[in-house]
Amino acid sequence: MIRTVGLTKRYGNYKAVDDLSMHIEKGSCFGFVGPNGAGKSTTMSVLATLLEPTAGHAYVGGYDVVEEPAKVRQLIGYMPDFFGVYDSLTAVEYLEFYAGAYKVPKENRSALIKDLLELVNLSGKADAFVDTLSRGMKQRLGLARCLIHDPEVLILDEPASGLDPRARIEMKEILKALRGMGKTILISSHILPELAEMCDTIGIIEQGKMIALAPVDQIAAQVAGHRVLRIRLLDRIEEAGYLLEQSELVTNVDIEGNALLVTYTGDDNGQVTLLASLVSGGYPVLSYAEEAGNLEEVFLTVTKGVGS
Amino acid sequence: MIQKLMSLEFVTNPILLREFRSRMRTPKTVVLICLYLAILGGLTMAFIFVNNISSVVRPGENKYIFLAVAIIQLILLAFVAPGLTAGAISGERERQTLNILLTTHLSPFKILLSKLISSMAFIWLVLFSTLPLYAIVLLHGGVAPIKLLAMFAFYLVVIISFGMIGLFCSTWFKRTGIALFLLGGTAVLGEMINMFMNALTGVYAQRPSLMYIMALNPVYNVWQIFEPDGYMFGASSNPLIMPPWLYFSLVYLSSSTLLMWLSVRLLTPVKRRRSEKRIEQQQEVSP
Numbered sequence: 274m275i276r277t278v279g280l281t282k283r284y285g286n287y288k289a290v291d292d293l294s295m296h297i298e299k300g301s302c303f304g305f306v307g308p309n310g311a312g313k314s315t316t317m318s319v320l321a322t323l324l325e326p327t328a329g330h331a332y333v334g335g336y337d338v339v340e341e342p343a344k345v346r347q348l349i350g351y352m353p354d355f356f357g358v359y360d361s362l363t364a365v366e367y368l369e370f371y372a373g374a375y376k377v378p379k380e381n382r383s384a385l386i387k388d389l390l391e392l393v394n395l396s397g398k399a400d401a402f403v404d405t406l407s408r409g410m411k412q413r414l415g416l417a418r419c420l421i422h423d424p425e426v427l428i429l430d431e432p433a434s435g436l437d438p439r440a441r442i443e444m445k446e447i448l449k450a451l452r453g454m455g456k457t458i459l460i461s462s463h464i465l466p467e468l469a470e471m472c473d474t475i476g477i478i479e480q481g482k483m484i485a486l487a488p489v490d491q492i493a494a495q496v497a498g499h500r501v502l503r504i505r506l507l508d509r510i511e512e513a514g515y516l517l518e519q520s521e522l523v524t525n526v527d528i529e530g531n532a533l534l535v536t537y538t539g540d541d542n543g544q545v546t547l548l549a550s551l552v553s554g555g556y557p558v559l560s561y562a563e564e565a566g567n568l569e570e571v572f573l574t575v576t577k578g579v580g581s
Numbered sequence: 582m583i584q585k586l587m588s589l590e591f592v593t594n595p596i597l598l599r600e601f602r603s604r605m606r607t608p609k610t611v612v613l614i615c616l617y618l619a620i621l622g623g624l625t626m627a628f629i630f631v632n633n634i635s636s637v638v639r640p641g642e643n644k645y646i647f648l649a650v651a652i653i654q655l656i657l658l659a660f661v662a663p664g665l666t667a668g669a670i671s672g673e674r675e676r677q678t679l680n681i682l683l684t685t686h687l688s689p690f691k692i693l694l695s696k697l698i699s700s701m702a703f704i705w706l707v708l709f710s711t712l713p714l715y716a717i718v719l720l721h722g723g724v725a726p727i728k729l730l731a732m733f734a735f736y737l738v739v740i741i742s743f744g745m746i747g748l749f750c751s752t753w754f755k756r757t758g759i760a761l762f763l764l765g766g767t768a769v770l771g772e773m774i775n776m777f778m779n780a781l782t783g784v785y786a787q788r789p790s791l792m793y794i795m796a797l798n799p800v801y802n803v804w805q806i807f808e809p810d811g812y813m814f815g816a817s818s819n820p821l822i823m824p825p826w827l828y829f830s831l832v833y834l835s836s837s838t839l840l841m842w843l844s845v846r847l848l849t850p851v852k853r854r855r856s857e858k859r860i861e862q863q864q865e866v867s868p
Contacts, residue, residue: 318680321684323684324851325852339851342851346685346686349684351680355677362599369595
């Protein structure tokens with residue numbers, strides 16, 4: 274349903290998206306993960322026909338976003354990370370405005386708007402002015418706006434950002450319902466466990482490049498062509514880190530408080546040897562354990578936080 | 582009939598409906614109309630007072646008061662029209678609603694045209710609200726109804742042209758403040774050109790070709806509507822082959838069309854890669 278081929282977006286010398294290729298199946302939910310400035314919003318803007326790629330191609334429903342933007346717009350419902358609302362309108366008038374903008378037949382509008390408000394739990398606020406709604410309600414109203422022309426694809430850029438826990442849960446439930454309706458969803462978020470619950474596939478992007486892309490249950494394993502060891506020491510942390518970096522099997526060492534996060538590509542025997550070298554060197558090792566491969570750890574491991 | 586009228590594209594245009602709703606719900610609208618009427622009414626009354634101090638009042642014989650009000654109104658319009666459109670697109674951008682609007686089925690042209698029409702509609706409301714003032718002025722000196730209509734038609738051209746300048750600035754610049762600042766700059770520049778032209782009126786007889794520039798001055802055109810045989814426009818050396826108002830309208834409306842085209846280009850987020858497509862097609866033709 275969504276496909277990018279060598280997609281590149283450059284601002285001067287800065288590459289916001291760098292040779293990005295991905296494919297999202299119809300009816301699936303794709304989680305786009307990455308630190309701030311990684312290129313998620315830029316990619317979504319290109320797919321929403323709002324930005325022209327510098328090179329490469331992007332297709333939605335088989336239509337090129339540059340060559341046939343009108344057809345792409347018919348297929349997508351786009352919700353940017355930050356968006357405003359027209360304060361002087363009520364929730365119903367707000368949706369009526371977009372129904373008009375999407376040329377929804379006039380006779381269908383009132384029933385459609387009623388259904389959408391019900392879907393996003395805003396039936397009670399139908400006649401409330403938009404500026405009186407809370408942030409969570411505005412986000413849900415924005416989601417209803419995305420659905421006004423019954424698009425096949427939803428492009429949602431951090432729809433849960435800035436919401437309190439209850440609003441997040443409500444938003445998550447609505448998105449699950451939409452997924453149940455067979456919509457193809459491309460969603461970005463910083464809350465990785467939430468994405469893992471909703472998505473089939475996760476793509477991790479950093480500095481414009483897709484650095485990991487796999488089904489949600491395989492992403493940790495795929496990323497972990499290595500394992501991450503957490504070694505806690507009483508002191509001499511930097512010295513121990515330097516020692517470990519000398520090993521051919523260690524690709525990266527990060528310091529986190531009094532612990533070292535070691536990216537290790539060897540096997541179990543090598544892991545034992547590594548511990549032995551620390552102990553024989555007299556380093557005060559408090560604990561030595563393999564990190565659980567949860568999504569957040571995977572994210573922290575593979576991304577460097579550049580641009581955050 | 583009413584149903585037919587209500588189904589017209591113009592009436593169902595969502596941007597127009599929203600703009601009308603929003604504009605009429607804010608107290609700013611009432612304040613703006615009151616302020617406009619206060620300024621125009623105040624200046625008109627002052628003009629009538631000053632005009633009547635030293636002369637005998639002869640109702641129905643003094644059209645110059647009417648002309649003065651028309652020119653004051655024109656100058657006010659020259660500020661209000663671009664001022665209203667200056668925030669049309671940049672305001673959407675600042676409110677973070679523009680991107681969403683651009684992903685709908687509304688084309689950039691339709692968005693811009695709707696914004697222009699909605700601002701114009703409001704200016705017409707302001708203009709109509711000044712009609713009672715004209716009624717007062719008519720007590721002191723009348724003009725033919727056809728001239729009144731001609732004046733309003735001329736105002737329409739001025740509103741479209743000046744409104745389009747504001748809309749273009751609003752599309753070009755990201756912030757409304759900058760757009761308004763540049764509009765102010767343009768107004769000052771226009772005024773300087775105007776003063777320069779005034780200085781040149783003395784040498785007009787030697788250089789009739791200056792009429793091509795002179796006829797672009799809206800104030801001269803309003804004057805010409807009431808005084809068709811005035812000093813310059815009625816001169817035998819006038820090189821214009823058409824009435825000055827027609828020349829003015831052609832130049833200004835053509836410029837407005839050009840500005841609209843440029844604004845559409847600026848607002849269109851994704852431009853088709855025609856050159857690349859042509860290359861691909863050429864490659865397909867010649868393997």
